Amino acid sequence: MASIQAVLSYVKEFFPGFVEDLKAFVRFPSVGTDKKYRKETTACANWLAQHLEHIGLQQVRIFPTLRHPIVYGEWVKQPGKPTLLIYGHYDVQPVEPLPDWSFPPFDPIVRGGYIYGRGTSDDKGQLFAHVKALEAILKTYGKLPINVKCLFDGEEEMGSPSLRHFIQTQKELLKAEVAVLSDMAMLSADHPSLAYSLRGSLSVELEVKSQGVDLHSGNFGGAVRNPLQVVCELVAQLHDQNGRITIPGFYNGVKTYGSAERNYMRQNGPTDNKILGDAKARYGWGEKGFTAYERTTIRPALSINGIVGGYQGPGVKSVIPAKAGAKLNFRLAPHQDPQVVEKLLRTYIQGIAPPGAAVNIHTYLHAKPYELNLGHPALQAGQWALRQGFGKEPVLMRIGGTIPAVSLFREILGVSTILLGFGLATDRIHAPNERFCLRNFKKGIETSIWFMAALSQKANVSGSVGTRLVRKGTASTG
């Protein structure tokens, strides 16, 4: 343990500088989904690659993709020790609605123990916890206790469209025993958390066209079909009165869970009140018969992310738009297949679309759901590391979000991913005034250091699918 204490001292001493480095990282408006930020997103990748060089990683490379580059760096001079693949993403969500920000989204500032800015929590800050852990170990000892490969994505917020091809063509480069990723919220500030399941995702845009041109709603109101109205009518037909999705066959593939799992979730997961409190919502909503935690993890959901078309500015514009659209985001429960769901959706929409309205469906993203066996040895290493880093007993959680990389690592590389959450539910990721708790940044760095130490002691960290379910009080690594 003495050796780790020296590393932790380095973290303590240089933490203010780490925060300054994070600010520099956040200053790049790397909004991957918006073409106008293409240049800045590339600049962010270049900066990150230089930073990996600077902390002592080797073979640092920038792999171009069709959109935003993948940043890679490694340190693999511990033959016989396990190899850890660290994944994260440097792209960030759009900042709209900009007027709702109290702080500049790309000029980060520290207030009351938080750093504010787009990407501070999702995912630049959490990614950086691992980078700074590597720096602390390498600067203290000149070497790592295990082998490490860093893979930083620039397209996560658009569903990592280049990642499948990249992993398939770089299987040898990415060979590892286990992967780690920090891109999630802890259950609360007192409950360090590991995730053992993620939902899948299917993101599509319905586009409805009725007329060839935008029309004046005074002159033409009552004469022609309004695509915006058609979109609303289609969206209104996607849920029933019980909050269930109406697409025929939609629930056929959904895994059902027995009372053991549901009781475990009830005892260890967030309550309905906790989830509604985090959402600042007075009322819950969703599929009847399930808790809010279940509805956001082991049950699928459909959210409308935006309705496109017509006028969204201030005041009045008397327009019937030529076309309109709806951005739909399905979150898929374990065992659902996004390709199958997409087919069911297409069939249903074409069946209910009214005459005179041409409906096209554009698919942005498919990602499979993910579930990790609870007895996985690296999961145990993660639990132990969180216990050391945060000084609290960690919680095993299912999360409702989607990380395509996690499914791809399992499918293509046969590698399971340990998800260590350093964020908080109140970080306002994807929303105005995103922030990251600096206390968690520091504890995240320490946890990453302990995690690498734990893995270096394990004979087999890659686990197997058949391992017996083990939940709490499992023997700690160390």
Next chain:
Amino acid sequence: MASIQAVLSYVKEFFPGFVEDLKAFVRFPSVGTDKKYRKETTACANWLAQHLEHIGLQQVRIFPTLRHPIVYGEWVKQPGKPTLLIYGHYDVQPVEPLPDWSFPPFDPIVRGGYIYGRGTSDDKGQLFAHVKALEAILKTYGKLPINVKCLFDGEEEMGSPSLRHFIQTQKELLKAEVAVLSDMAMLSADHPSLAYSLRGSLSVELEVKSQGVDLHSGNFGGAVRNPLQVVCELVAQLHDQNGRITIPGFYNGVKTYGSAERNYMRQNGPTDNKILGDAKARYGWGEKGFTAYERTTIRPALSINGIVGGYQGPGVKSVIPAKAGAKLNFRLAPHQDPQVVEKLLRTYIQGIAPPGAAVNIHTYLHAKPYELNLGHPALQAGQWALRQGFGKEPVLMRIGGTIPAVSLFREILGVSTILLGFGLATDRIHAPNERFCLRNFKKGIETSIWFMAALSQKANVSGSVGTRLVRKGTASTG
């Protein structure tokens, strides 16, 4: 007639200069509904006032309002002759979606006999036809055959919110026998048109709030009510399967028309095919049992102009917005009262709003419907003037749009308004690539000159509500 020929020669000689003046007028981005164009809208009003001075009007004044000023000018040196109030508006619609423009909206150019730019047809070009008619007469003879008062609004596209107060406080200044306004489309390029009815308008925005903050649709999808979905569900409940508006009591006040009027409309108005052709629509839609012309003039309609909230940009953003809204535009048929309809809407929406969703309704605009007695002497003067100006038999039309000024002139000043259309249905008003036919600009100027000449010959131009309906082949004036 010899005297008018000299004026028409002036128009012919100086028409290229008139087009240049119109370009200068269009160059002001006087988007009245958008606060960021406030300065440019004021600059446009100043330019227009200077232009009225320049052509020889007197008492030119700029009346400030809470938003955009009213421009006034007069020439009243013909005691014993009628006074004509010329109304028009210098504010223009927003230009969104900007990428759909093939021409710069505020740097007008002439192509193939059309001038392209925002406001060229609605209403700067049509307003300018009357201004240039005044210029031609004044520059030729130094006097007008009648008295004229010009009233140019800077808030028409936002529903003329300052106009009621202005007219009420300036009754003496605005005293007139009749008003004229050109802010409409002809039935076709071969059918010069007068309007004898307008629909009223009620514009509101529904706003739905569910949560205090925007949420990630992965983490919270399935847990909380999505305001965007609530908006879609509310909108979907505003029409039934027959295209009728479902608000209880909505149709109670609507005037019904007998077969005489409906036959006249069928014989003289646009066919369904014409209206669908103008709309570039393959299919019609609306209240069953009525033609498209009826549905857009003597029947009310509800159009969704935009759905606000969430993400409208390119690609994906996994957001459940904290709030969402719908911009609703009702067009009201003769005898409907916008205040009554607003109350019915509020009652209905509060009744169908789901629990946990707070719905607020913000009202932007009330305007009453308008109908003109067909035997009105100034209407006959207008018919005669169009016949002279365009060399074709004019058509009497009902139009689906709304011009609050027309209702206010009748209500407060007791003045009826003659609507002379110089636009075309293909002018793309309120849409990208708005344009105005230069041939119509010229014929509009000539028509305005003939109209003033015709009024100067009339003993009584103010008409009365009781005059017998006279439709076609009425004795021409002059």
